[in-house]
Amino acid sequence: MAEPVVVGVDGSPSSLGAVGTAAHEAALRGTGLRLVNAFGWPSMHPPPGVPPWTPATAGLRELVDGTLAQAEQRAREVAPHLDITREVTLGEPLTVLEIESRTASLVVVGSRGLGAFGGLLLGSTAVHLAAHGHSPVLVVRGRPGGPNPTGPVLLAVDGSPAGEKAIEFAFTEAAMRGAGLLALHVWNTWSERAYEGPGDPLNVVVDIERLRAEEQQLLEEILSPWQIRYPQVAVERRLVRSRIRTALIDASHDAQLVVAGARGRGGFTGLLLGSVSQALLHHAHCSVAVVRGKA
Incomplete structure (x- = not known):
């Protein structure tokens, strides 16, 4: 199968919109869809004897699973038979998505976000990806009703x-x-x-x-x-x-x-x-x- 379409997921409405667009793009290409959720390192160091932070030890596994399940459901609504994989990674979203772009046919991100992808467009992530990513980058934005389906x-x-x-x-x-x-x-x-x-x-x-x-x-x-x-x-x-x-x-x-x-x-x-x-x-x-x- 061709390289997958990768989409950054954080559970925000903008992120879910990006998932729908990414699913459509993957279906058009006849390839798989990869849902990526990245967690940045915490600003505080853990006390001595406490294991390094992970989604599981921080009690966030359920939250992550719920976010990705919601994203997958959205993708299935667009393309029911799509081959979908999930990836939860500990690291800065900008770095994670840039690495993911090395094996992607396309990286899709929303224009706004929450959590790890907060301030996605007006911050540095989308601009950095567009300048340095190894694949084309599609930033989902525009009119509330979605893109003009008859437009060029x-x-x-x-x-x-x-x-x-x-x-x-x-x-x-x-x-x-x-x-x-x-x-x-x-x-x-x-x-x-x-x-x-x-x-x-x-x-x-x-x-x-x-x-x-x-x-x-x-x-x-x-x-x-x-x-x-x-x-x-x-x-x-x-x-x-x-x-x-x-x-x-x-x-x-x-x-x-x-x-x-x-x-x-x-x-x-x-x-x-x-x-x-x-x-x-x-x-x-x-x-x-x-x-x-x-x-």
């Missing part, structure tokens, strides 16, 4: 080699979901510079129409090989002259998923997990998948 998969196209993995992920997701793909390329921005050197739009003289034609050609060249590979995916190519963050967040209103690379060139200059990806993680109107390129 929104792909942020920046034209960098590092973005190839994000393109592949977006086409695969669209094909599995039976959805269209909206490939959005933002160019000629002023706050996030898209060019350097003679072609920089910040120069005094620039041929805007020539620049627009070049960007359109770039978009076509990037997408054409993937369109041939995935002929069943209807692709809308959209070239926008705007601020990158604003354009992507606005476009996410009607999408069911946004896919972006963790870093890139062009409009994503110098990013590890830069301002564009972080803006999407915090402000997109639907779930966000961040895909790292090849090292």
Whole structure:
């Protein structure tokens, strides 16, 4: 069987929403689902003679089992025949999930949490995973009623080699979901510079129409090989002259998923997990998948 989909579980409503999304993703991929619950080390040292803290010795085993049972029930509601495994680990959630990502096809987390996963998005865990995880990371967020089931998969196209993995992920997701793909390329921005050197739009003289034609050609060249590979995916190519963050967040209103690379060139200059990806993680109107390129 292919590598499993891993989901961080803490019993919060956001976590259960992530479990449902992860179960759906696992079913689409024909792979298993791994429920992971991590406990951080306690801040106080145990008295002499007291064994190290574990869920069992701390009297939390029942709580953990109940949380995971609830998560499994939620997953079964989405995909009744899914192969589900559970993992309870003593360690920092950030470290645990990063390690889990090494053998995962996808790691799914909620945008808010409790307990060990508390402050998941606005803290460091989701951002760290998106920047350093070994698999794509999907952060479940967006409208109260869930993602727009008829909306497209929104792909942020920046034209960098590092973005190839994000393109592949977006086409695969669209094909599995039976959805269209909206490939959005933002160019000629002023706050996030898209060019350097003679072609920089910040120069005094620039041929805007020539620049627009070049960007359109770039978009076509990037997408054409993937369109041939995935002929069943209807692709809308959209070239926008705007601020990158604003354009992507606005476009996410009607999408069911946004896919972006963790870093890139062009409009994503110098990013590890830069301002564009972080803006999407915090402000997109639907779930966000961040895909790292090849090292």
